[in-house]
Amino acid sequence: TGIDLNGIQRDLNTFFYNNTYMLIDITKSSYNSNLSNGIEQKGSITTTKYNISDENLYVASNIDNNFVDPSIVSAHYNASLVYDYFLETHDRTSIDGKAGTVISMTNLKNNDGNDEDNATWNGKWISYGNGRVSFKPLAGALDIAAHEFAHGVVEWTAGLEYKDESGALNESFSDIFGVMVDRDDWTVGEDIVKTKSFPNGCLRSLKEPELGDQPSHYDNAVYLGTDYDYGGVHYNSGITNKAFYLIASEIGKEKAEQIYYRALTTYLTRSSDFLDLRIGLEQSAIDIYGSNSTELTTIKQGLDSVGILFKQIEEEERIEVDGTDYILSYDTDPNNNTTFYLSDPFGDKFQPLSVTKIWSKPSISSDGFFLVFVTEDNNLNGMSLIENNIFEYTIDDTGVWNTVAISKDKSKIALTTVNEGDKNIYVYDLKNDKWGTFELYTPTTAQGGLKSDQIVYADALEWDNRSERIIFDQLNRIKRGDSEDLEYWDIGIMDVWNSEKNRFDNGNIIRLYSQIPENVNIGYPSFAKTTNNVVTFDYVENIDGEQYSYILLLDLETSEFGFFESNSPWSIPNFATMDNQIIYNQLDSNGISEVYSRQVEDIILPSDQETLLITYADWGSWLNQGQRDFDKDGILDDIDKCPNSPEGVKVDDDGCTLSQKDTDKDDVYDDVDNCILEFNIDQTDTDGDGLGDVCDDDDDGDGILDDNDECPTTKLEAIVDLKGCEIFNLPVDNFKIYVEEISCVGNDDGEIVLSANDISYDYVASISKRSSSERGKGITEINSDLTQVNVIATSNNLNDNTENVKENDTINLNLSNNHSANFKNLEPGKYNVCIKVVGQDSFEQCFELTVKEPQPLAASTKVDNSDGLVQFNLRGSSTYFFKHNGESKIIEENNAVISLKPGLNTVEISTENNCQGVITKEFFNSEEVEYYPNPTNGIVNFYIRGNDNHVEIKTLDSRGNSIMNNSFNVPLSRKIQIDFSQNIKGVYFVKINSENVKKTIKIIKE
CATH class of the missing domain: 3.10.170.10 (Elastase; domain 1)
Structure with a gap:
């Protein structure tokens, strides 16, 4: 326990x-x-x-x-x-x-x-x-244990390569199985994160990938190159994580995990991307639930939701090799001094090449014309295999080399040394005369680049057909304190060259097999010659003390393989030109090495029959001699300085794009070099004009050529004199200045308020009043409406730190007043304010400002009796205070409309300046009176609107003589009757007055 x-x-x-x-x-x-x-x-x-x-x-x-x-x-x-x-x-x-x-x-x-x-x-x-x-x-954390366990499951099934989208799928499947084992939530790592680093309380979330700083849609995927997180494997996995959440939430975790596991183990391969995931999931759903199932529909909808959609797939194009086939072999006959022979592919017609004894496997360029090898003295030799011009020479005689491989395009040589403890592969770039050193390590799935160290050294090397990656075997040693150390050989593949940039790559490593049984060793890997997706290698197994050797032919994509048994511990296999044969070493009955061949179908399926090609021979290598243009840019590899340019890009006469060349050899490539023809490793560009200082005639961009510039590093945007030296200046917005207008007509209490942003200087400001015709030079005009000045609020203690000054006075802006001050008691008019910097006599900045006094308060009105509205046209302020029958409101425009209430309306208008006074206006808005009949022979009915209880009614004839003058109490019916039957024919005027009624009505008596 x-x-x-x-x-x-x-x-x-x-x-x-x-x-x-x-x-x-x-x-x-x-x-x-x-x-x-x-x-x-x-x-x-x-x-x-x-x-x-x-x-x-x-x-x-x-x-x-x-x-x-x-x-x-x-x-x-x-x-x-x-x-x-x-x-x-x-x-x-x-x-x-x-x-x-x-x-x-x-x-x-x-x-x-x-x-x-x-x-x-x-x-x-x-x-x-x-x-x-x-x-x-x-x-x-249980989900972390499941996550790492699942990485192993992925490597033993689909073997998803740990970079870019395939690596993101590797991470995603591990997250998915992590939450399926610890299935009470949708998060990973919630039990072990520290909230200081992960404030959302988890490492990643399938439900909300953004909580773990991941995208949840393909549109937001980021591809940073394999230099960073192997191409974003821990970042972009959020997209497929979200898809699983959507799918599992709909059909249930039990169904979703079965569909995903089947896709992983049945349909995905080493380089599968997000689209391959979709294809695999859909087919898995069909396999388990049928083509018309809800599960299939849910899979499609979930992937649609995260933007994983169908697109055109480009199939790999087979490499074309055209020329004459030969076999290079190394003679082991002790009675023969010749070592290297070149023969036809049938093991006939031998041509002796050398008597030099070798240390390790030789290497030949793809065009078959260049051979490199390590001699028994551990020197590096090269040999031209051009017909009628075959010769051998020493490349390096330091005696430190162990193994060597020439890239297929002859542009690079990879080497290892015999130095104890040397865990590096060294690569020499022949085109650019540069060395690269690549350290061996055991890759892990850790985010952040943790690398395990169990490598002793690398041995056999070979380049892929694009001369970008090296496949190699390496000796591993695992130290175990309570038992014997475990040693074994396995195979790795390293990113060495970036063809797109024509420079060394990051040295990322993947292993051919993440783990092999403890009794198995694999080594001497070699790529097929028409594809990089197939390799062959030796597989040696020890069972109960007996050794069994096999040659494997492996499809890296599908993990499908073929094999046959060999009687040699290490057979060193390699493919024929068209990948339809494989040659390898076997031992005869006397233990003497011989070179055999075997037919191959579909690159990985060897026949049961083998053919003896060459006796007393080792290191058999199939080669083809012919001109090569691997990148199909029209520049033969022999003269192509960038022999693996991306297909379809425009290249120059050297076969390169700008991003592939470093003309001045300063380690800054031409596409980003600010001075292509001059060594300029620091890329200094003082004026930021895109032209480096080493080739810029005016480094600081001040308009004075460097030859005449006494101050060649003047800061950008500085004002300079004819010698190129800075004239003191301040930013245009260094001073904040605004006007406080005169409070009332005749008060002369206007103010101009100033402050400075740069408080490292002291300032002196002066003021003068301008005549109406005066116009100065170099003056910034600032209107009182502040449309041409940055406005700041007056500080609370401004009055405590300012001086009352008169026209033509000066004020100081310094630490004593927080670099803020004002000119006070100003009358209306235009003023010049000029500011100087103490100690900088050449600097002066002037402003023109206008101090205004307010207009008299005025109001004109227009009454619309039909709807009881009054329109006001106001002047004298921007804000007005209205009091209407005791109710207050603020009007912030010069045109205003108010609705009259029944009866007498009193409107008082004022502003925030008390000196502008108050305007009072009265309006009477009568209640309506309805009447009928009119004309009349007798009684006219008057209906009085509103709530008045008493009215005065006066009747006048057409001459203005009073006919009737009575007071009436208004009944509940609001109807009052007046009898005109005794009146003579004619026109009469009825005046009705009460608190809220004032009406004169014309009545006609018939």
Whole structure:
């Protein structure tokens, strides 16, 4: 038992060995006791701890079976849970699907020996750091354990290459299976992140990728090149993570995980991208649920939602090789001094080439005309194989070289040395006369570039057909403190050359196989000659002390392979020109090496029959002699300075684009070099005009040529004199200045307020009043409406730090008044304000400002009796205060309209300047009176609107004589009747008055 990192006591399956309990779980179905020995229990779950003092791994153990290190408890317990998930959910036995041992390691250190802030999968085991800045101990998270376990599953199935979109899929599948094992949420790492580094509380989120700084749609994918995070594998994985969330949320996690697992194990290949994922998921949904299923529809909708749509796929174009075939072989007959021979492809017609003995595998350029090899004295030799001009020469005689490979386009040579502890591959760029050094390492899936160090050295080297990558074999050594160190040979592929930029690449490495059985070694890899997707290599297996050798032909994309048995420990296979044959070494009955060939179909399917080509021979190499133009730019490789330009780009006579050339050899390529013809490594460009100083006649861009410029580094935008030296100046917006207008007519209390931004200087400002005809030079005009000045608010203590001055006075702007001051008590008019800098006599900046006094307050009105509205036309301010029958409102325009209330309306108008006075206007708005009949013979009915209870009614004849003058109480019916029956015919005027009614009505008596 033991308490894990989350404080929970766990029951652990252990293994009793050598009087102690080991964290080795042998309860799983993958366990094979027949293949187990000591602590190496085949098919177990084994947990180890790294000991930094001796750099060894030790299986975690305890004599009492009580484990006190919570990290190893969590690692062991979680590994068992993840193992069970893949077995029970996907019927997968262990990481490799072949009942292999699952190894976890805790106490991971970084390259500096400090606690690692990460967890990794390195192709052999899962490693957990103790955390430092961003993470707690990483073994404490079940989803992290599942994530790293899933990396191994990915490598043993689709083998998704860890870069660009295929690498993002690798990360995404690991995240997906992480949340499927720890399936109570959609986040990864929520149990081990520190919120200081991850304020959202998780490392990544499938539901909301943005929480982990990831995109959730293909439109937002970023491709930064493999120099950074292997092309964004931890970034762009958010897109496919989001797709899984959408799909699983619709059809359920149980169905989604089955569809994704089938796509991974059945349809995806090494270089699959996001589109391949779509194709694989759709086909997997059809396989499981049918072509008309809801599940298939959901898959399509989910991928549509994140922008993974169908597009045209470009198939790989086979490499065309045209010329004459030969075989180069190395003679091993002790009675023959000749070493190298050139023969036809049938092993006839031999031509001797050299008597020099060699140390390692020779290498030939693709055109078949150049051979390089390491001599038995570890010198580097070259040989021309041009007919009638065959000659050998020493390239380097330092005696340090181990292996060599010439690139297919003859532009680069890769080498390793015999120096002990040298873990580098050295590459010499023949075209540009430069060396590149590439350190070997064991790649991991850790975000941030953590690299595992278990490489001893590299040996056999070969370039791919684009002369960009090197495939190599390497000796690995894993130090194990409680058992013998494990040594084995495996194969890596390194990015060495960036053809698009025509320069060295970043040296990223992928492994041909992330892990191989402990009893297997692989080596001497070689690419097919018409494609980079197929390789052949030696596969040597040791079973119960017996060695079995095979030659494998492997499709890197599909992982399909063919093989046949060989009787030579290392057969050093390579393909014929058209990839329809393979040649290799075999041993005769006396142990003498011979070169054989075997027919091949579809590049990877060897026939059962082999043909002896050359006896007493080793290092057989098939070559083809002919002119090459691999990039099809019309420039033959022999003279092409950029022999692998991207297809379709425009090149110059050297076969290069600007992005591929470095004309001045300053390590800055011509497409970004600001001075192409002059060595200019620092790219200094003082004036920022795009032309580097080394070739710019006016470095500082001040208009004075460098030959005459006494101040050649004057800052940009500086005003200079004829000698190119700066004339003191300040930014145009250094001074803030505005006008406080006169409060009232005749008050003469206007102000001009000044302040300075640059407080490193002291200033003196002067003021003078201008005549109406005066117009100065170099003066900035600032209107009182402030349309031509930046306005700032007057500080609260401005009055305390200013001086009352008269016209032609001066004021100071300095620290004593916070570089703010004002001219006060100004009368209306135009003023010049000029500011000088203390100690800089040549500088003066002047402003023209206008101080205005307010207009008299005025208001004109227009009354519309039909709808009870009054229109006001106002002058004298921009803001007016209205009081209408005691109700106040603010009007911020010169035209205003108010609605009259019934009865008398009193409107008072004022401004914020009390001296402008108050305008009072009265308006009477009568209630309506309805009347009928009119004309009349008798009674006229008057209906009085409103609420007045009493009215005065007066009747006048057409001459103005009063006929009737009465007071009436208005009844509830609001109707008052007046009888005209006794009146003579004619026109009468009825005047009705009350508090809210004033009406004169014309009545006609018939």
